[in-house]
Amino acid sequence: MVIIMKPHTPKEEVVILKQRLQEENVEVNEWDGENFCVLGLIGDTTKIDESKIEANEYVERVHKVQQPYKLANRLFHPDNTVIEVEDQIIGGRDLTVIAGPCSVESEEQIVEIAKLVKKSGAGFLRGGAFKPRTSPYSFQGLKTHGLELLKIARQETGLPIVTEIMTADMIDRFVEDVDVIQVGARNMQNFELLKELGKTRKPILLKRGLSATIEELLMSAEYIMSEGNENVILCERGIRTFETYTRNTLDLSAIPAIKKLSHLPVIVDPSHAAGLWWMVEPLAKAAVAVGADGLIIEVHNDPANARCDGQQSIKPEKFDRLMEDINTLAQIGSRNIYETINI
Amino acid sequence: MVIIMKPHTPKEEVVILKQRLQEENVEVNEWDGENFCVLGLIGDTTKIDESKIEANEYVERVHKVQQPYKLANRLFHPDNTVIEVEDQIIGGRDLTVIAGPCSVESEEQIVEIAKLVKKSGAGFLRGGAFKPRTSPYSFQGLKTHGLELLKIARQETGLPIVTEIMTADMIDRFVEDVDVIQVGARNMQNFELLKELGKTRKPILLKRGLSATIEELLMSAEYIMSEGNENVILCERGIRTFETYTRNTLDLSAIPAIKKLSHLPVIVDPSHAAGLWWMVEPLAKAAVAVGADGLIIEVHNDPANARCDGQQSIKPEKFDRLMEDINTLAQIGSRNIYETINI
């Protein structure tokens, strides 16, 4: 941690601050420049509360040296985390593809789509049972009945299922019924939910919040991991920017950034990113080329009658063609990002 | 709702879409321009799902005419909502000031600060018992013990208390112990929590999410109101932008916008907005001048030793001087925004 004092800070105030810092068992170095005095802290600074230091009226700014996350940090865990779910592997050599409708609508719908995406090569089935919607008047999902339908689709196809949890009181049910538990973008900083999920051992698919920095995403992973659950899969799904042509702006630079900062697997959601079905294909390809560990894609057999997000769902035939292209892309080895970015 | 069809859409596709729309009991008007065909819908379009229409591959864009919120909409409720809590009124002629520390730390601390802010004229005491923190390693609040200490401070001063809820399972306790229940920015779209709070009749202080649009804030208020609780107070607390000098960017234009769109009271949090104690004063004054119904301000007797957010807390003496200035500002009548903005 580096502390920059305000110009003209009285000598005695620097002494007082240094003493206070030394009480926290860190070594304090001081440099005196022409206008600014700088304090550099060595030792375990993770217990030092930045905001307390910034509250000191003689402090101009505080810069962190060490990242505030440890368990999610590649520095202390150089090897990639690989997560096994049934016969599928996430974060390994092969690309993981999760596909399915925005929401589960009926047994017929979910089973049909499950069969189609499996045939095209998807490794997981997605489908929302509990749906977070901006409007209280929109379809909120089939809830527990939706979970039952997902289980039927799993039985019919063998595909493990991924679905979103919205409240901590459903955790036991999800642990029993579901293979990968998704935390949606709007709940990325629902810290109580994260802590409870940390007490399970289920793989958690943690989506980046619309306006969350990469560091905040990793801090949310840290919440889950600090309770003992290390099976965290990160997901980039677009951030909120000034551009309105797309619903969000897919931040593909987050993929190499996360690969460098963390050992956790990271996948991309091209459907929510743009909110436009015709952009799913090019963005999915770009995600593979940039080095993502996988994709989560919305596929619907009748988008124009989907009960939610039809505008960003692609049809099974289009998904089938996309999977072919993705396989070719993956084969030319463009996934080896981590090796590349390390010196 | 206005639907713009893609150029060169076959005539029969327009006919199919029109028929489908008419089945939803709306009247459909069609205009044929040189390049675009436009459909205009008249009637109750709130039940029509935009995303379904956008999923139609011949649709270029959809524009809403009517706002998607009803209960929060000034159009259907022209008079200001006024909320009474004990002897305090929020949304009326007088400015509401809520003050207190970021987090409750001890009986001594909270009682002392409560007495001081009361003396300066604050109408409510704030203080966090459950604290949402970016890091799992930061102080998470005194939790239920914090609620007990807030109740002691209320008993000592008579000030009603405002504190943040993080999970639905605490609602009964909060309803019993607390006067105004705060929903933090990170939970603004925790829809399950909002729905449960909607079943109580407690005043809810709903903070705008870091990257929430004004419309999304009003939709979250609608979630609470649609369950029967109309006692919603909105709060602008800064949005996330590219500027990094301040922690967030206070969006004061949201105040006249909300006053125009909605009848709900709206207050401003200048402490979280900038995250800098020395900006609280100018931003608080600006908030009053722009027409906010009140302020929520972090006050701490020893910011440099506060257990959280000391860098944005002001000392009681500074708060006292600020209250004097605010009173003068309020008296010159700059609050009458609503009358001004209507023709």
Next chain:
Amino acid sequence: MVIIMKPHTPKEEVVILKQRLQEENVEVNEWDGENFCVLGLIGDTTKIDESKIEANEYVERVHKVQQPYKLANRLFHPDNTVIEVEDQIIGGRDLTVIAGPCSVESEEQIVEIAKLVKKSGAGFLRGGAFKPRTSPYSFQGLKTHGLELLKIARQETGLPIVTEIMTADMIDRFVEDVDVIQVGARNMQNFELLKELGKTRKPILLKRGLSATIEELLMSAEYIMSEGNENVILCERGIRTFETYTRNTLDLSAIPAIKKLSHLPVIVDPSHAAGLWWMVEPLAKAAVAVGADGLIIEVHNDPANARCDGQQSIKPEKFDRLMEDINTLAQIGSRNIYETINI
């Protein structure tokens, strides 16, 4: 154009507005909903000034139906624009790669780099002679001497040269000396410069401004084209967002968007987007996969001693390996975005 009137607008005010609009030779349709009256305009609305209509105090909102650009619009020019420069083609079947240092530093430096990037397969040499720098104290480029050195490098390698113009008074010199004239992000809305460049017939590489929408970028292209110069190449180079890990956020969804909206070629600058040399490779691959027509990449033989932007420049060996990967990617046909996105 669709005009939504305020609720409760007096009938006579609607009549007055309709008359005024009809004077501009457009047909005006009216729909009367329960709360809102909507006017729909048919005909050539490009001459109607939106801001005048919005200035009417009874107007709630105005939505455009037609894009405000014509010459850059794919609607009126369905085929891709293909630009020929010497033996190079931009916007055709093959990918265009422009490479070279941030700034021209010496004859030795620019000639050496030119030879190296040519050997790796680059089709154009880039190099800044006039440098827009945030600080007046930073190196501002070798200016006209830099142009002379670029010409020497062209002579030695045969590579056409691309370099940035900063003022209209240099246009004659650039037309004479340079093969593609670059307009930097900070000058994207320097409309006087755009108009003057529109009077030449040189290919113009127009970079998207840091906070320009896709529509604004196309409007700036329209400025150049409306003066007669249709040789415009667009360039996505990252937009400003709240994320600070990367200098800017590369918006790859802009590529399929621009391909859909416009017939102009569009390339990607992965160097400026992230501002991090180790991200150039993954982002360049993603750009090819998403369907860009080309890349512009900063290559320097000694980044740590580069006179500017060394932190985002890659070394010639790295560029060489990257070109191999890009060739493989391009061959698997991931470029065929335009055919894909059209129904």
Next chain:
Amino acid sequence: MVIIMKPHTPKEEVVILKQRLQEENVEVNEWDGENFCVLGLIGDTTKIDESKIEANEYVERVHKVQQPYKLANRLFHPDNTVIEVEDQIIGGRDLTVIAGPCSVESEEQIVEIAKLVKKSGAGFLRGGAFKPRTSPYSFQGLKTHGLELLKIARQETGLPIVTEIMTADMIDRFVEDVDVIQVGARNMQNFELLKELGKTRKPILLKRGLSATIEELLMSAEYIMSEGNENVILCERGIRTFETYTRNTLDLSAIPAIKKLSHLPVIVDPSHAAGLWWMVEPLAKAAVAVGADGLIIEVHNDPANARCDGQQSIKPEKFDRLMEDINTLAQIGSRNIYETINI
């Protein structure tokens, strides 16, 4: 300057970097933490190019200690800069109000508005002669004829005139004809124009770019000042964010920030910020309350027929009432921000 080295950087690479830094006449301190080695530089670091250091592949991050601007920095110039124009003072005790139409349309129009705003108490007349417009098909201003009409209005009222320059070749004419030369938001980083304006001694009104940070605004002021012209007035006019209800988001926290960082006067443009005439009044009041040195407001006698930006112009009667309120606000001393924010 503080340099954080990558974890596991070889000792000899640190030594090489230190030697290179010492050659630039700065003292280099080294701290070795458990994972990171940190270098702290003392001395004049303004000549050290950050990007060169970041190009070193062993460097993780670089933090500046000193602001990169000197002439605009309050640290080296503690007293407020006060600029005199005729009998008006900008940056002094009194508030400066600049008012007038978006663009000069006719002699009758500009003279009438000038007389009205003068009567209400404005100190300067604004009016665009050269207009930067997003579309090449929009009205581009009366150009030099507009300058002539402004001069007539000045002669009739005695009000000094403020108008925008777009190209360096007009500087001589502007110096002769105009009292304050405005640089628009889109030209804030047109560095060549800034340098040329720096060679004059005319007061320059420098508007913040739509996506410019406060530091970048001050660096642009530094460009003008480094050429010798210290008469720079800054202007906050709204930044680009994700919120679309208002055209831009007025960043009023920029005012106390600039007052702390710089000695230059700073005014606010509430008209362009929101782009909505009915928000001008509340935002103008907030700007005065937050401590701005002045306001620039668009006033038009017939907004619905204005040739540009009618939607954000207020009528003279509204301006007159606003001036009364602003006078009251200013009198209660809310301008004393600078004294407040200093310890």
